[in-house]
Amino acid sequence: MxxxxxxxxxxxxxxxxxxxxxxxxxxxxxxxxxxxxxxxQDAVAVVAHDDEHVWLVRQPREAIGERALELPAGTLDVAGESPLDAARRELAEEIGKAAERWEAVLSYHASSGYTDELVHVYSATGLSDADADADPGERIEIVRRPLAELAGVIAGCRDAKTIIGLGWLMAERGA
Structure with missing residues (x-):
């Protein structure tokens, strides 16, 4: 309204x-x-997990002067691409995985006081290896963390999409 x-x-x-x-x-x-x-452009973030682990990435974020631990994510930068298709592409490009099951978790405005960017968060399960070329220029380290460590990962994180996605996963697990 x-x-x-x-x-x-x-x-x-x-x-x-x-x-x-x-x-x-x-x-x-x-x-x-x-x-x-x-x-x-709108963006996507993927909570890629199984019964024991969640997959994250660590990459340089020059704007904040550190290597940040984050969910696999990216922008809808392919013409005509849906948010779900972008999430599938980013999962393959960033951690080399495909998912059998996808769930739209939520969408939120990154910072509604000054930007129109909308972030779509997805859950991806039933993971398998995927053939994909990494995005040139990205310096990504794949990090797999036990679900039992979610609270600690969130406590040490300052990235909004990751805090939101992992918080959702904790709530889903009843933790």
């Missing part, structure tokens, strides 16, 4: 992975506001 009206805007930056626009809106009380909005 929208109770404010867009008045227009302009793109001030158009990059390879996102753009930034400055847009104006009018609220019901007549006040007009200006917002800087990051426009970005």
């Amino acid at each position: 929208t109770d404010f009206a867009p008045l227009g805007g302009r793109t001030v930056f158009d990059g390879r992975t996102f753009s930034v626009s400055v847009e104006r809106f009018r609220h019901p009380d007549g006040e007009e506001v200006e917002r800087e909005i990051v426009r970005r």
Whole structure:
């Protein structure tokens, strides 16, 4: 539900992975506001697990100055690709796995105060090895962690998609 009206805007930056626009809106009380909005492709994250382990990746995240432990994830950067197809592709590219069973867990806005990016989280089970080429330029280490360590992984994590996905998995397991 929208109770404010867009008045227009302009793109001030158009990059390879996102753009930034400055847009104006009018609220019901007549006040007009200006917002800087990051426009970005939607993304997927995959909670790949079996009865004993969850698969994660550790990769350099230059923006935060560290190698982050995360769920396999990526953007919907293939024309016409559905979120589920992107999740399947990312699982194969990042950890070399395919899944027999997929469940859409939830979708959330990454940071609704400034970006329109929507992240779709999937559960993937019935894992098997898959043939896939890794994405060039990615420096990914595959990390398999016991499900018994989920609480500790979450406590040491600062990545939202990973905290959300692993929190869902803990709740599903009744932990």
